[in-house]
Amino acid sequence: MERNEFIKSLGLGVAMVCTGACFSACGKKSDSPEPDKPNGGGIPSGTSAKVDLSTQLLTIGASMVVNSILFIRTAAGNTASSFVATQAACPHQGGALSFIQASNYIQCGLHSSRYTTSGSILAQPSDGGTTSALKIYPITIAGNILTATA
Ligand code: FES
Known part of the structure; x- marks a missing residue:
């Protein structure tokens, strides 16, 4: 593998990891109670x-x-x-x-x-x-x- 190809594949991997982390964080529900039902x-x-x-x-x-x-x-x-x-x-x-x-x-x-x-x-x-x-x-x-x- 050429040096340029290695760096490109590394960049793509980092981008996939960051995207996955973002989707995971965005998919979490809020821990706060419903505003109309406090506790x-x-x-x-x-x-x-x-x-x-x-x-x-x-x-x-x-x-x-x-x-x-x-x-x-x-x-x-x-x-x-x-x-x-x-x-x-x-x-x-x-x-x-x-x-x-x-x-x-x-x-x-x-x-x-x-x-x-x-x-x-x-x-x-x-x-x-x-x-x-x-x-x-x-x-x-x-x-x-x-x-x-x-
Ligand atoms: S019935 Fe609505 S606050 Fe009690």
Whole structure:
């Protein structure tokens, strides 16, 4: 092989490697979340929130948001099964969720999607979009302190 031919073949090889690397990089999907679903309305894993049951959530149907977790008292007594802890932001586009005691469901203030207290979807968003089920967080109770951890 002549010197000129060798250099030309080397240049062609380098060009093929660079092109392949470019196509590979261009083909990757973005790691960023969908702009309209920041974290699916959820919160970072490991996030926890506490409620003092001696002064808060005293009556059935009472609800409150602490540290982006929506707490709902669903029954009498201070056992874990008397409460629900779920995300306070809607999975659709992050609207604020609240418990509607009279209807016994969770509703989004932005597009009116509705969920059961176990997180299932009762109604899709009014804007024609789709939502997903709510995350339900485990609860522990120690003394009067209720803790939910995402
Ligand atoms: S943000 Fe909740 S239904 Fe759209």
